[in-house]
Amino acid sequence: TRLPVEYILNLLAHGATLEEILEEYKGLTGEDVQACLLFASKSLEEMDFMPMTAETR
Template identity: 55%
Template sequence: MDWQTHITLDPNILVGKPIIKGTRLAVEFIIDLLAQGWSIEEILRNYPGITHEQIQACLSYASANLKAEKVYSLPA
């Protein structure tokens, strides 16, 4: 899944947080709903302006960013 087709970052919308294109729904909001146990069907029913592919893009965005995360130790 190419998340960049569905996710954008704009400093003028939600202080630059990643959002679903064409909405003001932040990726973190969708991820939080899933983490709280919402099903994809529940999200689609409550937010009819988004698609299944956009929800998948949120997950792909989160996955890509977690894979890129690195932790470095500082010398003592």
């Protein structure tokens, strides 16, 4: 099963459990979902964030 990382993250963010995701997408494994989380984590590590101040809101 080929699903975008963003799609899996969105499912998790909206409350889907790992079990629900694996039940819905039979070709997906727990390791696949872990890989999505690792990818997202690594992507965030590489980003530069600017602190928000009252002037930038």
